Amino acid sequence: MLLVASKVLSKDKPVVGVNTDPERSEGHLCLPVRYTHAFPEALKKLCCGEFRWLWRQRIRLHLEGTGINPTPVDLHEQQMSLEQHSQAHRITTMLRKGNPYESFSKPNLLPIRSLNEIFIGESLSSRASYYEISVDDGPWEKQKSSGLSICTGTGSKAWSYNINKLAEQAVEEVLNIGKSQTGLDIPLNRDFIEKVTDLYNESLVFSPDDRRMFFSIREPIVNRVFSSSRQRGFASKSVNLLRL
Numbered sequence: 001m002l003l004v005a006s007k008v009l010s011k012d013k014p015v016v017g018v019n020t021d022p023e024r025s026e027g028h029l030c031l032p033v034r035y036t037h038a039f040p041e042a043l044k045k046l047c048c049g050e051f052r053w054l055w056r057q058r059i060r061l062h063l064e065g066t067g068i069n070p071t072p073v074d075l076h077e078q079q080m081s082l083e084q085h086s087q088a089h090r091i092t093t094m095l096r097k098g099n100p101y102e103s104f105s106k107p108n109l110l111p112i113r114s115l116n117e118i119f120i121g122e123s124l125s126s127r128a129s130y131y132e133i134s135v136d137d138g139p140w141e142k143q144k145s146s147g148l149s150i151c152t153g154t155g156s157k158a159w160s161y162n163i164n165k166l167a168e169q170a171v172e173e174v175l176n177i178g179k180s181q182t183g184l185d186i187p188l189n190r191d192f193i194e195k196v197t198d199l200y201n202e203s204l205v206f207s208p209d210d211r212r213m214f215f216s217i218r219e220p221i222v223n224r225v226f227s228s229s230r231q232r233g234f235a236s237k238s239v240n241l242l243r244l
Helices: 002-007 039-047 082-097 159-164 168-182 190-202
Strands: 117-120 129-135 141-145 147-151 213-218 232-235 239-243
Touching: 117 159, 129 147, 141 213, 147 159, 147 239, 159 213, 168 190
Parallel strands: none
Antiparallel strands: 117 147, 129 141, 129 239, 147 213, 213 232
16 A cells, blocks of 8 residues: 555545455554455445545655665665675765766656655664754754654554654653652542653654644754754644755
8 A cells, every 4th residue: 555655646546455464463554454355345335426535644765875876776676785885885985086077967746645654864884874964944953873764654653653652661761760859749540641751652643634744853862063952843834855
């Protein structure tokens, strides 16, 4: 479903998902499971207009710079080997040492639309990413992290949610510190901790038709050189990234 949605460029073309493996897949973005074994019924209802439209926002991605126009690798069909990762890293390093304007490309709109999220990071996951980030044309900030995730409302229930959600143990420890530092009578019973945890985690989820995006800095590294004033938040227009 996600792969199909990424290939459809027109906003006027509907996408219908059928869960072909209900035993192992929840099929959150697909038709109800009962239609897996009764698809003619679903098709009849679609043809008769017996359905409700659901609009889901997607994300567009523009790339600009050096060494960004090689033929892309579709990870659904191919995995890069360690040698390919190393070769890509060597090419990027050589381009940086050479003329910075050599092979510099104009803004290039990728021929895909992201339904869940976009993740920007190193091709070799053990390497940290160095970049500057600006949200909605705001001030630039130099950061170092394991990557950046930008999701839609649809994706706010998926990877982004699991990156940012809090466990009850963490909430309890923070409340304990707050109670000891302020002297406030904070009830630290299980029901209260569970309620606070649920309220925070629910705030990470937003509607699929919401035009905003939610960005998350994954495992930020903060020191004298790199900062991270906002590790997560909403963007109403754009998230700009300049790779260092």
